[in-house]
Amino acid sequence: MRSSLSRRGLLGGIAATGAWTATGALPGAASAASKGRAGELPSAVDVVVVGAGISGLVAAREVAARGRSVVVLEARDRVGGRVLNHELADGSVIEAGGAFVGPTQDHVLGLCDELGIQTFKEHTAGNSVYFSRGIRQTYQGTVPPDPLVLPDAGRLQLQLDEMSKDVPVDAPWLAAKAAEWDSTSLHDWVAQNTVNPDTAKLLEVYLQPLxxxxxxxxxxxFMLWYVATAGNEQNPGTFERSSGTxxxxxxxxIVGGSQLIPLRMAEQLGDIVALSAPVRRIEQLADRAVVTTDRGQVSATRVIVAAPPPLIAQIDWAPLLPPKRLQLLQRHFMGALMKCDAVYEKPFWREKGLNGFGISDARRCGWPSTTAPPTGAPACCWPSSAAPPGPTGGTGRPRSAGRACWRGSRGCSARRRSTRSTTPSRTGRTNAGPTAARWPIPAWGRRTGSGTRSVGRSAASTGRGPRPRPTGPATWTVRSVRASVPRPR
Amino acid sequence: MRSSLSRRGLLGGIAATGAWTATGALPGAASAASKGRAGELPSAVDVVVVGAGISGLVAAREVAARGRSVVVLEARDRVGGRVLNHELADGSVIEAGGAFVGPTQDHVLGLCDELGIQTFKEHTAGNSVYFSRGIRQTYQGTVPPDPLVLPDAGRLQLQLDEMSKDVPVDAPWLAAKAAEWDSTSLHDWVAQNTVNPDTAKLLEVYLQPLxxxxxxxxxxxFMLWYVATAGNEQNPGTFERSSGTxxxxxxxxIVGGSQLIPLRMAEQLGDIVALSAPVRRIEQLADRAVVTTDRGQVSATRVIVAAPPPLIAQIDWAPLLPPKRLQLLQRHFMGALMKCDAVYEKPFWREKGLNGFGISDARRCGWPSTTAPPTGAPACCWPSSAAPPGPTGGTGRPRSAGRACWRGSRGCSARRRSTRSTTPSRTGRTNAGPTAARWPIPAWGRRTGSGTRSVGRSAASTGRGPRPRPTGPATWTVRSVRASVPRPR
Structure with a gap:
């Protein structure tokens, strides 16, 4: 049951030395990672990791750093999962998936440090734009200055902050009012706690892309937990922190785009990462698990599944996962969101005193947001659009909605180079959906063990360095999935 | 592309003559149906039906009756899906899955007529039992006579009936207030429309097993639609009709148990039904679809998938179903429910003036219900228990909860022959869950086409004779699934 991989010693050595000293661009990283392990898979390792998103790669590094043999089995032909660099014509990159990092996201920031990856501040100088009832206003700060909604919105925000302090990040079901809060949709709660219906409308438009x-x-x-997760040990999570710039x-x-994080890790891991190896079956035998992929079988003493719930449900588990676990997997669904990129030669909106962020109550497009590489050119705008299936929610046509929204903001049709939608927004064979898993109401399966904890954290805050904190999402994934593999009886 | 099946002419002839004249017991039906088609699958048929539940079998009969060749591919080694006869020691049967039929369920009643299957009235003479706050009362009718909840409960029931008239059975999303009703959980609505919190508690206990x-x-x-579906062309659905005895x-x-319905159909269909043939992949080529099972491949010009949404999501579709369709499938989950049988030599409770139905606000067990074959012996009681994953809902231990509930009803421990749980309550590889699919809030994907209509109807009202009504569930399944197979482009 020992490793047939040759690089684990090397990797363990690397990890033990602490910082990985690559800096700046990493030529060839993308192509190396898109190739991954060539040839046959190892027949046996200590640990199989399913999924080469940030969580899976972090898990594999930690296993390797402890001297165990490990292989990462990834269904796609690339690493990164819902984090994907979108290359522009001039070779610079913009993020097609998760893009941002913030000051309390210590795990991913620690991981960046260790990987020699730099960050730059999002451009905020200038005004944001607010469209409501066909009227365009500019404003600064988080909440648009609509005099009709401002008091309501401010009060809601404070209430959310206050209530979220009672929600343990790693066990939200233990909050004193968990059952009550879990029985109420965020929509209903907002409606019951606002005076002006427009406040609810605005807040929902704001929350949808979030x-x-x-x-x-x-x-x-869920919302209170989401707010709570925006904190760290020193700072409580707040609505502002979970959503602000x-x-x-x-x-x-991230300088070089957020996919640089998984690309660097994959570069370090080398042939530990096997691409185009979708896992079809996981069979638990008396002394080991056998993982079947389209590229062959690997046996292991542990299997870590770092994949979204709908894809976990598609694995042919033998023996089956417990019925309650299967039912819990059924109840988790991915969010719905897409970005459209409109690429310009430069961020011309800055000349007009705008920071590039906008919010519209047209509902089909919550956040037209602009962004640019550190050099400022070429610049992009991405009208985001959340489009869940539902009678009032989704439009079913986020791309055209995004375009319409952008057109509505005027003055941007000049100098556009291209418009394209981004891959992670597609729900597909190896991509359960564009954003992390949601759960229906009610959410938490108290008796289903740690599996429930592997959901809901944004990709940007998933990864971290070699010693994850107990409440860290990467830890959750690792723990939850160990628990999901039935032990020999 | 023509049939390689030999029996379609025969079956077409049978169906065309109208009533199938088998009566009483059908010796050997179970064993014949559990064997199904032996040997190789046909290489090509006009229509493949995936799933040998009542819907799939009805679809196959209708296709065959129109002179097209058809094969039913069933993952399990038996027909019937969530309808399953549980054989007692003396050879009589009790239902492990769906069991009841009612006067407006014309489809399944028509199907019974045609198949020569008889029904008998559920025993109702005597009193029901109501346990609340540790106090036992007996009563008659639907709503327990708690003076504190009766006025509230009666008013709620009338409101549901009245509102449900505005919900079109085949397109609930077209109800004028669909968005509003779909945004509110039944729980919240009940809480907002009752004076006494106990009413909400009782109603939820009542609704959970339903x-x-x-x-x-x-x-x-969803609830209003559920009530509406309890009607037919002549009678509006009412809460009483959807839940009463x-x-x-x-x-x-059903005399002989409800599984007799699919067993008789399978008997008629003969080697059209292939058991132990789980469908792994459905590939759409230019002129046909190729369906891959563990027993080989079958090509067809049409594929009808009569399986629950979570299992449809597990099929390897090529090309993929549209992303919105995949997301909709992610959002459908099965109900959670189990029955425990306690078997006695005779229904002794009748001697005590009880009809065998009880309701308890102990929440872990909504409906202890007794039942017996038409001869009255042996008799069973089934404490039903709904146990969805959730912080306040499920117990996670429905079997023990059921036992505890039954013990709580006293006087029944004598003469018990056996206690066992029933198969369809298990969520498993070929069984997505015990009851029909639910959808989270919100429910209806207006733009996702007819696929949304294939869910939510109870198994007992699924099947029907040769000419389904436009709004009939069997028709929905057929239509919805045709739409789900991508057409050649």
């Missing part, structure tokens, strides 16, 4: 779901799709408990979750971006 | 879900798990629109959905049972 959550990848309608406010009626998630429980109040400066000092918030959209504070900074 | 829906296989907590009231907070389904939207008000006499003249309601639990009015009658």
């Amino acid at each position: 959550l990848g779901a309608d406010a009626r799709d998630v429980s109040l408990l 400066e000092n918030g979750a959209q504070d900074s971006r | 829906l296989g879900a907590d009231a907070r798990d389904v939207s008000l629109l 006499e003249n309601g959905a639990q009015d009658s049972r």
Whole structure:
């Protein structure tokens, strides 16, 4: 049952030395990682990791750093999962998936440090734009200055912050009012706690791209937990921190694009990562698990499944996962969200005193957001659009909705180079959906063990360095999935 | 592309003559149906049906009756899906899955007529038992006579009936208030429309075994639609009709057990039904679809998938179903429910003036219900228990909860022959769950086409004779699934 991999010693050595000293661009990283392990898979390792997103790669590094043999089995032909660099015509990159990092996201920031990856501040100088009832206003700060909604919105925000302090990040079901909060949709709670219906409308438009779901799709408990996760040991999570730009979750971006994080890890891991190896079956024998992929079988003493719930449900488990676990997997669904990129030669909106962020109550397009590489050119705007299936929520046509929204903001049709939608927004064979898993109302399966904890954290805050904190999401994934593999009886 | 099956002419002839004249017991039906088609699958047929539940078998009969060749591919080694006869020691049967038929369920009653299957009235003489706050009362009718909840409960019931009239059975999303009703959980609506919190508690206990879900798990629109489906062309659906015994959905049972319906159909279909043939992949080529099973490949010009949404999502579709369709499948989950049988030599409770139905607000066990074959012996009681994953809903231990509940009803421990749980309550590889699919809140994907219509109808009302009505569930399944197979482009 020992490793047939040759590089584990090397990798363990690398990890033990602490910082990985690559800096700046990493030529060839993408192509190396897109090739991955060539030839046959090892027949036996200590640990198989399913999924080469940030969580899976972090798990594999940690296993390797402890001197165990490990192989990462990835269904796609690339690493990164919902983090994907989108290359522009001039070779610079923009993120097609998760993009931002913020000051309390210590795990991913620690991982960046260790990988020699730099961040830069998102451009915030200038005004944001607010469209409501056909009227365009500019503003600064988080909440648009609509005099009709400002008091309501401010009060809601404070309430969310206050209530979220009672929600343990690693066990939200233990909050004193968990059952009550979990029985109420965020939509209903907002409606019951606002005076002006427009406040609810605005908040939902704001939340939709944030959550990848309608406010009626998630429980109040989910939202409070989401806010709570925006903190760290020193700072409580706040709504502002979970959604804001400066000092918030959209504070900074990655030089070289966020996919550089998994690309660097894959580069370090080398042939530990096997691409185009979709896992079809996981069979638990008396002394080991046998993992069947389209590239052959690997046996292991542990299997870590770092994949989204709908894809975990598609694995042919033998013996089956417990019925309650299967039912829990059925109840988890991915968010719905897409970005459209409109690429310009330069961020011309800055000349007009705009920072590039906008919010519209047209509902089909919550956040037209602009962004640019550190050099400022070429610049992109991405009208985001959340489009869950539902009678009032999704449009079913996020791309055209995004375009319409952008057109509505005027003055941007000049100098556009290209418009394209981004891959991670597609739900597909190896991609359960564009954003992390939601759960229906009610959310938490108290008796289903740690598996419930592997969901809901944004990709940007998933990864971390070699010693994850107990509450860290990467730890959750690792733990939860170990628990999901039935032990020999 | 023509049939390689030899029996379609015969079957077409049978169906064309109208009534199938088998009566009484059908010796050997179970064993014949559990064997199914032996040997190789046909290489090509006009239509492949995936799933040998009542819907799939009805679809196959209709296709065959029109002179097209058809094969039914069933993953399990038996027909019937969530309808399963549980054989008692003396050879009589009791239902492990769906059991009841009622006067407006014309489809399944027509199917019974045609198959020569008889029904008998559920025993209702005597009193029901109501346990609340540790106190035992007996009563008659649908709603327990708790003076504190009766006025509230009666009003709620009238409101549901009235509102449900506005919900089109075949397109609930077209109800004028669909969005509003779909945004509110049944739990919240009940809480907002009752004076006494005990009413909400009682109603939820009552609804849990009915829906296989907590009231907070389904939207008000779902409940109104559920009530509406209890009607037919002549009679509007009512809450009483959807849940009551006499003249309601639990009015009658099937002589020989409800699985006799699919068993008879399978007997007629003969080697059209292939068991132990789980469908792994459906590939759409230019002129045909190729269906891959563990028993080989079959090509067809049409594929009808009559399987629950979570299992449809596990099929390897090539090309993929549209992303929105995949997301919709992710959002459908099965109900949670189990029955425990306690078998006695005779229904001794009748001597005590009890009809065998009880309701308890102990929450872990909504409906202890007794039943017996037409001869009255042996008799069973089944404490039903709905146990969805959730912080307040499920116990995670429905079997022990069922036992505890039954013990709580006293006087029944004598003369018990056996206690066993029933198969369809298990979520497993070929069984997505015990009751029909629910959808989270919100429910309806307006733009996702007819696929949304294939869910939510109870198994007992699924099947029907040769000419399904436009709004009939069997028709839905057929239509929806045709639409789900991508057409050649």
